[in-house]
Amino acid sequence: MNRIILTTESGADLPLDWTKQHNIKVVPMHVIMDDKDYLDGQLQVEEIYKYYENTKKIPSTTATNVHEYEQFFREIKENNPNCTIIHIGYTSKASSSFHNAVIATEEMEGIHLLDALNVTGGLGAIVMFAANLLQENPNIEPKSLIDQINAIIPKSRLAFVPGSLDFLKAGGRVSNLAYLGGALLKIKPRIELIDGKLVSTKKYRGKMNSVTEKLMQDYLNQYDIDKSQLYLLYSIGLAKEIQDRMTNLAKENGFRSIEWIQAGAMISTHAGPGGFGIAALEK
Missing domain, CATH: 3.40.50.10440 (Dihydroxyacetone kinase; domain 1)
Known part of the structure; x- marks a missing residue:
């Protein structure tokens, strides 16, 4: 064979x-970055964030x-x-x-x-x-x-919230008006994959510690998830206290295996620092 x-x-x-x-x-x-091509996996994510801080531009x-x-x-x-x-x-x-x-x-x-x-x-x-x-x-x-x-x-479900709207704005993925309103009101969009496309399906208001809990509860209420495996996603900058709380919340909801995945350079270029996401398979 x-x-x-x-x-x-x-x-x-x-x-x-x-x-x-x-x-x-x-x-x-x-x-x-600056016309230099880096292979994803060979570029430290922190370099992307430093580049944005210095130039207010994001890599492509x-x-x-x-x-x-x-x-x-x-x-x-x-x-x-x-x-x-x-x-x-x-x-x-x-x-x-x-x-x-x-x-x-x-x-x-x-x-x-x-x-x-x-x-x-x-x-x-x-x-x-x-x-x-x-x-x-x-x-x-x-x-x-x-x-x-x-x-x-079709049963793989991904939902995430960016830690900041700055990268979405800098990358032209959100209008200045929406960015200003989101920043002032502390609104964070929930992004999901719908038929293969990235779509904003909901908006959360508040600090990241409360937003992540709302996302988790909404996700589990919306989908009939297989409890054998849950993947929790983060981009560098997400507070350890939030990560610990999400792990505990997942355990409280009966997940038997919980794995954390760090967003790499390519994904972090779109999501920015301090983002949080959830991925799992429906039954």
């Missing part, structure tokens, strides 16, 4: 020890390009002859990365591309679902694994 290898983009924000444990191959996306981000995908997949194939690659990709509705992967693999065999329609922890939850299935049944047929991944994609 051909060996199955899972791949994804750095925008999944999977911790390095997870990818090593499950042999998940990760292709980097890009962050650009770009997708993995076609040539990079060609090299990425060919190297895996060369090192693992006869393997089957299942690539679980960053939502095609918010990046050209998945489309580039499609172009790169047009003449390659044994590569299956799945659009996760999700980002960061929502994408990561799908990848880890697949990794755990593969670990439990290493002889699983590729088609069976692909079918189960496709079935779970």
